[in-house]
Amino acid sequence: MAWTLYAPAVPGPAIAFRADLVVHAAVFALSTVTGLACALRPGRLAVALAANAVISEVVQHIWLPGRSGDPVDVAADLVGIGLGLVAGWWLSGRGWVNSGERSAPGVER
Numbered sequence: 001m002a003w004t005l006y007a008p009a010v011p012g013p014a015i016a017f018r019a020d021l022v023v024h025a026a027v028f029a030l031s032t033v034t035g036l037a038c039a040l041r042p043g044r045l046a047v048a049l050a051a052n053a054v055i056s057e058v059v060q061h062i063w064l065p066g067r068s069g070d071p072v073d074v075a076a077d078l079v080g081i082g083l084g085l086v087a088g089w090w091l092s093g094r095g096w097v098n099s100g101e102r103s104a105p106g107v108e109r
Contacts, residue, residue: 001027001052024073025080028053032084037097042088046081053077 028049035045053074061069091097 021076024076028077028080029084033088036088049081
């Protein structure tokens with residue numbers, strides 16, 4: 001996630017119009033599912049990732065050369081978080097992601 005959000009812009013051929021939105025959504029969906037698999041609470045995880053989405057765009061706009069913050073990217077990140085929550089819910093019924101009913105070893109709830 002850090003590389004895709006914070007790497008400086010690299011010159012090269014332009015990608016398809018707004019194809020980066022798919023990358024934004026996919027990175028945040030994967031991060032959400034991974035967090036759920038690590039027994040993080042869904043609500044807290046979603047809030048933390050949403051904050052990261054906003055903060056990363058502000059950092060890009062202010063401090064990264066060749067990058068700019070974009071509210072549409074934040075929206076794509078939020079869609080990814082939502083998709084990750086749905087995927088985690090679906091996968092938890094199959095035992096692939098921690099459903100929250102049981103804790104990971106050494107983790108107290």
